[in-house]
Amino acid sequence: MFYSVRGTLIHMEQGFAVVECGGVGYKCQTTLNTQRSIKLNAETTLYTHLNVREDAMELFGFATLSELHSFRTLIGVSGVGPKMALSLLSELSSEQVAMAVASGDVKALTRAQGVGPKLAQRIILELKDKLKGLSASDMTVDLGGSVIADTGNIPKAVAALAVLGYSSADVTPVLSRLDPNLTVEQLIAQTLRIMGR
Numbered sequence: 001m002f003y004s005v006r007g008t009l010i011h012m013e014q015g016f017a018v019v020e021c022g023g024v025g026y027k028c029q030t031t032l033n034t035q036r037s038i039k040l041n042a043e044t045t046l047y048t049h050l051n052v053r054e055d056a057m058e059l060f061g062f063a064t065l066s067e068l069h070s071f072r073t074l075i076g077v078s079g080v081g082p083k084m085a086l087s088l089l090s091e092l093s094s095e096q097v098a099m100a101v102a103s104g105d106v107k108a109l110t111r112a113q114g115v116g117p118k119l120a121q122r123i124i125l126e127l128k129d130k131l132k133g134l135s136a137s138d139m140t141v142d143l144g145g146s147v148i149a150d151t152g153n154i155p156k157a158v159a160a161l162a163v164l165g166y167s168s169a170d171v172t173p174v175l176s177r178l179d180p181n182l183t184v185e186q187l188i189a190q191t192l193r194i195m196g197r
Contacts (some may be wrong), residue, residue, distance in 0.1 A: 001050045001052050002048045002059065003047070003048065004045055004046060004047045004048055004147060005021050005026045005028065005045070005046050005048055005059075005061065006018045006019070006021060006044070006045040006046075007019045007020045007021035007026075007043070007044065008020050008041060008042070008043060008044070009038055009039065009040055009041065009042055009044040010025060010040075010041070011025070011040075012035060012038070012040055013075070014032075014035075015029060015030065015044065015086075016028060016029045016030055017030050017034070017035060017038060017044075017046070017061060019044055019046060019061070021190055026061075027049060027059065028046050028059050028060060028061025029058060029059070029060045029061070029063050029082070029086060030046070030060070030062065030086075031062065031067065031086050031089040031090040032090035032091075033063070033067065033089060033090060033093060034046070034061065034062050034063040034064075034067065037063045038063060046061030046062060046063065047061065047062050047063075047064070047065050047067075047068040047070060048061050048062075048068075049062075049068060049072060049082075051082050054134070057066060058082065060086070062089075064094070064192075065163070066094040066095075066164065066192045067089055067093075067094050068117060069094070069164055069165055070085075070089060070094040070095055070097055070098070070164055071086070071089060072188045073087050073127065073163070073164060073165055074088060074089070074097070074123070076126075077117055077120055077122065077126045077127065078122065078127050080119070080123060084112075084113075084114055084115065084119075087112045087113050087115065088109065088112040088115060089131065090112070091111050091112040091113070092108065092109075092111070092112065094164060094192070095160070095185050095188040095189050096108065096185065096194070097109075097163075098160035098161065098163045098164050098188060099160050099184060099185055099188070101123065101124050101127045101128060101160070101163045102128075102156065102159045102163055102184075103156075104124055104128075104162040105124075106120040106121055106124065109123060109124070127163050127184060128163075132147050133179075152180030152184060153180060153181070153184045153187055154175050154178075154180045154187065157171075157184050157187035157188050157191065158171060158172065158175065160179060161186060161188060161191060164185060170195075174190075174191045174194050175187060175191055177194075178190055178191070
């Protein structure tokens with residue numbers, strides 16, 4: 001229903017920010033990462049997700065589209081609600097969540113408050129299903145006419161970006177311009193920045 005809110009950030013407390021748009025203050029629940037990137041009394045844009053329950057409507061706001069996309073991906077996992085997804089994205093960046101899922105790193109996910117080993121394993125299991133055939137060990141990536149098989153960190157970056165919902169067709173043109181010797185996290189971050197998300 002709401003794609004984004006844009007206006008002056010008039011109030012912020014731990015867990016939420018209020019953006020005034022046309023005289024109306026929209027309370028958006030946010031992550032700590034989003035709160036670190038926005039400034040009080042400044043023009044702010046938050047990409048939003050409206051969660052409608054039987055007893056409430058809650059608006060969630062994120063500084064980047066990649067964080068919003070990660071949030072939506074996480075709440076699609078059984079047992080992960082909006083509050084748990086916010087906790088994960090407050091502790092880890094979108095890129096770190098993707099890397100943890102792609103590499104099966106349960107320990108990284110359990111750093112978030114309220115996420116135990118069983119839930120972390122379920123997140124990894126359910127989101128790895130989205131990778132279907134995109135594992136870094138047997139992946140081939142077509143980068144502008146030349147096929148690269150299991151070289152550098154590009155296949156791992158493609159797999160991690162697949163967790164965030166991006167197809168290899170979307171990201172390989174961008175990755176082909178980047179140094180394959182960068183770390184996977186750097187490749188993911190630069191790809192998302194270039195794609196404007």
